[in-house]
Amino acid sequence: MDLASIMYLAVTFGLFVIFALIVGNTYKRKNKQKKEAPKYRMMDDD
Amino acid sequence: MGKPQYHTDIVKSFVNWSLVWGVVAVLVGVIVSFQMINPDLNYPPYFTFGRLRPIHTNAGIYGWGVGTIFAMFIYMVQRLCKTPLWSLGLARFQLWLFNATIIAAAVTLLLGYNTTLEYHEMEWPIDLMIVVLWVVFSINIIMTIIKRKEEQMYISLWYMMAALIGVAILFTVNALAVPVSAFKSYSIFAGTNSANVQWWFGHNAVAMALTAPPLAMFYYFLPKSTGVPIYSHRLSIIAFWSLIFMYLWTGAHHLLWTPIPDWIQTLAMAFSIMLIAPSWGSVINGYMSMKGQWHQMRDNYLVKFLILGITFYGLQTLQGPMQAIRTFSAFIHYTDWVPGHIHMGTMGWVSLVSVAGIYFLLPRIYGREVYSIPLANLHFWLVVIGQLIWSTSMWISGILQAGMWNAMNADGSLTYTFTETMVEMYPYWWIRAIGGVIYLIGILVFIYNVYMTVQKGKEPAPKLLEVEGRA
Amino acid sequence: MWEKKPILLMLMATAAILVGTTITMILPFVWVNTEADRIEGVTPYTPLEQEGRDIYMREGCNNCHTQTVRPLVAEVLRYGDYSKSGEFVYDRPFLWGSKRTGPDLARLGGKYPDAWHYQHMETPRSIFPKTNMPAYGWLSNNALKPDKVRRKMQVLGFPHSEAQIAELATKNEMDAIIAYMQKLGSDIPWRQTGRTEIVGELRNPFSGADQTTLAGWRPLYQSNCSACHGTNMEGGIGPELVGDYYDEETLFRIIYDGIAAGGMPAYANLGSERVWQLVNLIKYDQSTGD
Structure with a gap:
């Protein structure tokens, strides 16, 4: 494998890790109520 | 606490003017579709296909598309922030400048002042007007958000802010040019660089002007129309950030097999495939919000527009990545297939969601019920059928065209001359033009319905009046 | 957090937008239109x-x-x-x-x-x-x-x-x-540099074709040649085509390779079979001008 391929893989993997962290953090079970609250707030009379 | 006094007159004006430019865009589109069938319909120097086609695209994007964005953002931002628009004066100036810009763009394009950069054909003085317009608009929206009374910013506001920033960056960079005279300039970018910058702009203008804003509308109008909240706030977080991160890598899928560096093409291809995920994040969020509510597809015409709209978005974001694959691009790029794709996005996705928004607004800004639901349904079927005829005919002709361009004899020679392949397109161009006419009739039904609502609509149910403060 | 702070959200969005922008739009300036790209002979427009x-x-x-x-x-x-x-x-x-x-x-x-x-x-x-x-x-x-x-x-x-x-x-x-x-x-x-070399002896594969066969090839002439040489080979932008003027092999080479100096395009992409059909048509079809 040449340098370009290794870089390519590294960047791909790095992006995936960041993505997994965001998903993990967003979907943390204990946050469910809090995280989903805004969708009800916008339904208020405006 | 009393209701804030929302500004609705300015929303009315933007809705009305965006409809005017929308009709112009579709009408010019129908005209150029007939010019492609019969070259004698070109009346030089002003009314030729080459000069009218940029007017069609730019009236569609900047007149109808951006005009609707102005109307909807100004409406939504006040409701979501529970506060009146930051500056009504600025918004009135914006309305004036908006129409001046669109008229100036149409006149200069007709005169042949054309940079040839697609969706950015206007020459530098018009570019300056557009920049001022966007800055004025952005300041007003952002200041309203900063002064908001509701701490939490709803999903729609994220997409709105991303669109404000994205369009500003994209448009300004692609506009960089050295003026020679009042209406002629040369881009500071040359050749391959110019191509790469243009399609970074071109593709992401679709992201920031024709994807993020309709998504902002969709996330707002769907729950408001069905009365049921969006399925998942968390899914929308993931979809939003992935979408605005990934889009910017994909411009070069418009340039596959051209002389731009290979690695840019490969990245564009990979990210285009990945974009399916965030796009479908929103589609799934829309569909799941309908759980237990599917009967509304029958009972509530607004839902019909919105759900068909998001369905076309879903199809669009599957077809797009497919086209971004090198082998597939080699076959269909430069053929009629591509306009078929684009028009599913503009006529299907963007316009269906925008008109749903307008139908939703009418009772709330005019204080009158929509004049006729049967007419709204007629409008729906005309535009959906018109668009399907339009796009399907172009997909078929695109494949036929590509097949003929690539056909080779046993001795390695080409089977068809270029003209022989063009002649085969005429029947499909007729079908396309008919699809366009049906679509235009649909728009006219819509405008009649809007006009009659304003003139003769019934007083709304008391609840609505109570809900809406009127400025 | 960012859902409640508009400035922060906009900064984050800008950052997200700029990553792909920097890599696929700004970075290429390092390589494109540089000395490595240069081609001898490419000149500015007059x-x-x-x-x-x-x-x-x-x-x-x-x-x-x-x-x-x-x-x-x-x-x-x-x-x-x-x-x-x-x-x-x-x-x-x-x-x-x-x-x-x-x-x-x-x-x-x-x-x-x-x-x-x-x-x-x-x-x-x-x-x-x-x-x-x-x-x-x-x-x-x-x-x-x-x-x-x-x-x-x-x-x-x-x-x-x-x-x-x-x-x-x-x-x-x-x-x-x-x-x-x-x-x-x-x-x-x-x-x-891209010209196809014809090697070996040239032989007319349709030698002695009758008038009916020749007539069948006329559409080929009409779609490729008639615009310049006239519907009946009487000439126009290009010269009149006289059957006896060139021998079969010369005529074949002219159509196949073109005459750059004379403005005659090369028709190698028709394939040699169809070029031979044109040669026979020009030389032996009796319904046309000469």
Whole structure:
């Protein structure tokens, strides 16, 4: 494998890790109520 | 606490003017579709296909598309922030400048002042007007958000802010040019660089002007129309950030097999495939919000527009990545297939969601019920059928065209001359033009319905009046 | 957190937007249009050619014509050598286009003689009977404005002489756009380097074909040759075709290779079988002129 391929893989993997962290953090079970609250707030009379 | 006094007159004006430019865009589109069938319909120097086609695209994007964005953002931002628009004066100036810009763009394009950069054909003085317009608009929206009374910013506001920033960056960079005279300039970018910058702009203008804003509308109008909240706030977080991160890598899928560096093409291809995920994040969020509510597809015409709209978005974001694959691009790029794709996005996705928004607004800004639901349904079927005829005919002709361009004899020679392949397109161009006419009739039904609502609509149910403060 | 702080959200969004932008839009400037891209022989446009290019842009020709040949078999056969980055360094902006309602023009330069272009622009259907190309004969009525062109050349920094500027006063917009089209893609000698060599002895595979067979090949003549050599081979832009003038082998080579100096395009992409059919038609069909 040449340098370009290794870089390519590294960047791909790095992006995936960041993505997994965001998903993990967003979907943390204990946050469910809090995280989903805004969708009800916008339904208020405006 | 009393209701804030929302500004609705300015929303009315933007809705009305965006409809005017929308009709112009579709009408010019129908005209150029007939010019492609019969070259004698070109009346030089002003009314030729080459000069009218940029007017069609730019009236569609900047007149109808951006005009609707102005109307909807100004409406939504006040409701979501529970506060009146930051500056009504600025918004009135914006309305004036908006129409001046669109008229100036149409006149200069007709005169042949054309940079040839697609969706950015206007020459530098018009570019300056557009920049001022966007800055004025952005300041007003952002200041309203900063002064908001509701701490939490709803999903729609994220997409709105991303669109404000994205369009500003994209448009300004692609506009960089050295003026020679009042209406002629040369881009500071040359050749391959110019191509790469243009399609970074071109593709992401679709992201920031024709994807993020309709998504902002969709996330707002769907729950408001069905009365049921969006399925998942968390899914929308993931979809939003992935979408605005990934889009910017994909411009070069418009340039596959051209002389731009290979690695840019490969990245564009990979990210285009990945974009399916965030796009479908929103589609799934829309569909799941309908759980237990599917009967509304029958009972509530607004839902019909919105759900068909998001369905076309879903199809669009599957077809797009497919086209971004090198082998597939080699076959269909430069053929009629591509306009078929684009028009599913503009006529299907963007316009269906925008008109749903307008139908939703009418009772709330005019204080009158929509004049006729049967007419709204007629409008729906005309535009959906018109668009399907339009796009399907172009997909078929695109494949036929590509097949003929690539056909080779046993001795390695080409089977068809270029003209022989063009002649085969005429029947499909007729079908396309008919699809366009049906679509235009649909728009006219819509405008009649809007006009009659304003003139003769019934007083709304008391609840609505109570809900809406009127400025 | 960011859902409650608009400035933070906008900063994060800007950052997200700038990653892909930096890598795929800004970074390429390091490699593109640099010395590594340079091609010997690629020259800036002359004042007449540049003005022609501006007319091409003004009329929106890019809406129907592309200017980039992809490295794909059928495409190289149809249009010529695939496009190279270094060929476009003087194009501000690029004119690669995105739709081929008409054919690609990247390799148009030198394909046809000027006379062909004048006739085609004036009445496209006289050459391609069913084309949807609009007529542009009206360009001949518009004079060029030398002072404006001088200013353009100065802004672009392209070399130009006062003689070239002065000459513009005698030209019209049609002359300019045709001069531009004749330059397209001809800065590199691809016609010479890409030419197919015919090796071995040439033998007419259709020797002695009867008149009915010959008649069956007339459509081939009509779609490829008649625009220049006349419906009945009586001549036009190109000369009258007289059957006895050349022997079979010479005629074959002329059609197959073209005569660059004489404005005769090469028809190698028809394949040798069809070129032989044309040779037989021109030499032995008795229904035509000679």
